[in-house]
Amino acid sequence: MSKKVNKIISFTVTIAMIILTFFFFNATKESGVSDLVMPLDNDWTLVVNGETKHVPKIAGHILPKTVDKDEVVVLERKLPSNTFPRSVMRFKVYHSVVKVFEDEELIYAYGDKLYESNRIVGSGLHYVYLGPNSAGKRIRISIQATEDGAFSNFSPIDILPSSYANTDFFASHALALFVGIFLILFGLLSVVICAVVSFFSTGYFRFQMIGLLSLSLGTWTLCYTKLIQVFSFNFSFNTTIEYFSLYMSPIPLGFLLMDMRRGQIKTWRWWGLVTLVAFGACYALVTSILHFTNVLHFPQTLLPFHIYVGVAFLYMAFSGVVYSKKTDLSGKFLTWGVLSFGVVAFADLIRYNVFKYLAIESFRWDVTWIPLGTLSFVMLLVLSYLVYLYKLVADRTEKEVLAAMVYIDSLTGLYNRAKCQQIFDVLDRSDGDFAIVSIDMNGLKYVNDKYGHSTGDRLIKVFANILRGSFEGVGATIRMGGDEFVAIVREEHLEDINFAINSMKDKMLVGKSGLPVPLEAAYGVAYRSECGPMSASGVYSAADKKMYAMKVGMKSDLIRR
Numbered sequence: 001m002s003k004k005v006n007k008i009i010s011f012t013v014t015i016a017m018i019i020l021t022f023f024f025f026n027a028t029k030e031s032g033v034s035d036l037v038m039p040l041d042n043d044w045t046l047v048v049n050g051e052t053k054h055v056p057k058i059a060g061h062i063l064p065k066t067v068d069k070d071e072v073v074v075l076e077r078k079l080p081s082n083t084f085p086r087s088v089m090r091f092k093v094y095h096s097v098v099k100v101f102e103d104e105e106l107i108y109a110y111g112d113k114l115y116e117s118n119r120i121v122g123s124g125l126h127y128v129y130l131g132p133n134s135a136g137k138r139i140r141i142s143i144q145a146t147e148d149g150a151f152s153n154f155s156p157i158d159i160l161p162s163s164y165a166n167t168d169f170f171a172s173h174a175l176a177l178f179v180g181i182f183l184i185l186f187g188l189l190s191v192v193i194c195a196v197v198s199f200f201s202t203g204y205f206r207f208q209m210i211g212l213l214s215l216s217l218g219t220w221t222l223c224y225t226k227l228i229q230v231f232s233f234n235f236s237f238n239t240t241i242e243y244f245s246l247y248m249s250p251i252p253l254g255f256l257l258m259d260m261r262r263g264q265i266k267t268w269r270w271w272g273l274v275t276l277v278a279f280g281a282c283y284a285l286v287t288s289i290l291h292f293t294n295v296l297h298f299p300q301t302l303l304p305f306h307i308y309v310g311v312a313f314l315y316m317a318f319s320g321v322v323y324s325k326k327t328d329l330s331g332k333f334l335t336w337g338v339l340s341f342g343v344v345a346f347a348d349l350i351r352y353n354v355f356k357y358l359a360i361e362s363f364r365w366d367v368t369w370i371p372l373g374t375l376s377f378v379m380l381l382v383l384s385y386l387v388y389l390y391k392l393v394a395d396r397t398e399k400e401v402l403a404a405m406v407y408i409d410s411l412t413g414l415y416n417r418a419k420c421q422q423i424f425d426v427l428d429r430s431d432g433d434f435a436i437v438s439i440d441m442n443g444l445k446y447v448n449d450k451y452g453h454s455t456g457d458r459l460i461k462v463f464a465n466i467l468r469g470s471f472e473g474v475g476a477t478i479r480m481g482g483d484e485f486v487a488i489v490r491e492e493h494l495e496d497i498n499f500a501i502n503s504m505k506d507k508m509l510v511g512k513s514g515l516p517v518p519l520e521a522a523y524g525v526a527y528r529s530e531c532g533p534m535s536a537s538g539v540y541s542a543a544d545k546k547m548y549a550m551k552v553g554m555k556s557d558l559i560r561r
Helices: 003-032 112-116 167-172 174-197 205-224 235-248 250-261 267-292 298-318 329-357 370-405 417-428 444-451 453-471 491-510 536-553
Strands: 044-048 051-055 062-067 072-078 087-093 096-102 105-110 124-129 138-145 151-153 158-161 434-441 475-481 484-490 521-527
Touching (some): 044 062, 167 174, 250 298, 329 370, 434 491, 453 475, 484 491
Antiparallel strands (some): 044 072, 072 138, 087 124, 096 138, 475 484
């Protein structure tokens, strides 16, 4: 099959996979998203710090300032008369104790005990199951912030049938769910495989760092989008994992860049990168200790982390750490990946802070581009590693070929005298028996003198092919030079020597085609066990003597000429 056909097939399969993936996500969304979702967007009464105001639209409503620790925000309204029986009210809240009342009756509470024990309360998507006759009743949501700067606006509040309580949200975010799970599985598989193969071989450090980065970003993606609630409704745990995976993600990326740029950039730039990675590792360690000892929770350390990420991105973008004119293809894929992800992350970082702290209501502040940016970033890193691996294998193969050529006879493709000496050295270090067959062609000088050296070379190549084929699987075949050949047979194949020699003789009888003279050769066989305590060179000399004895006894015109 031609390369052109392979490219067409590859391109077609890729397009088909993209189309199938699109239809899969579309089908998932269609089957899981409910048409019965009823937004509770309008007619809310908002109470903040004792001040009451009417809010015409609650989704995206920006408060005058961020809500700090212990401040309470209350939302209140009447449920629509067409509220479904046994329906669910769904809304997202950040770092707050939540209580929901239906006509002054407490029907939902979250976070009290966690807050009293000074543990992180966390963020998540709350599902409040309403009573069978909730239509027309008054609903009140009390939100008490447990961290400074907990939130500054509101996410949508919806009512939907209880049968769609989970599937609706997850189906509408199917792409982000797929990306998160894919990155986690890919990361876990990469880390495990690299950990296993590292016991047998080196050179997998980069792929291991890509795996760790994929694992951390995939985990963060699921937690940040609240899709982690497919697996866990423990908001405290989910939020802890969200921040921890986020804070850990710069470390494998930094180690990856350090490994790829070692020796390729100026010393001060490389040490600048080392400093950034070291700071990120220390920051992750210190903030984790503070969080798990309940001294300072992760949300309070997010702004300095954002500043650190911004500084690191600007340094990598403008210092030449990521890209230089000498960058190879692997480095270019890395550059495109880092820059594309950096742009997406930087834009999302600005989006998060702008719509958290500034009163802009024209945009859904909780919409993030990070999942797609993360997926493309990891895929470009994988491409970068594959190009690096291909180059590494190609270089290693080239070195191995060049090393092998040192031991190969250029005319026949058999081993040469240098390889023979190497095998002799190995045999001398062992105690096992072996045999050496010394072989000398007849008539090469006559052919060279009468028909020319090109014909003589052809004679040598034909005999070499016969020798190789006869001793294949039995022993190593060597051209010592000129018309002299050797076959070395190890102990396990000694019983096959006679068969190999007879095969050689038979093939010489039928191998004359196109040659001016018949193929003839004298040979001698010597065994270590017969020669006593003798080196391999000594056994070869014994075989050589037997070969010359045979040559003397041969009645051949080629010898006399």
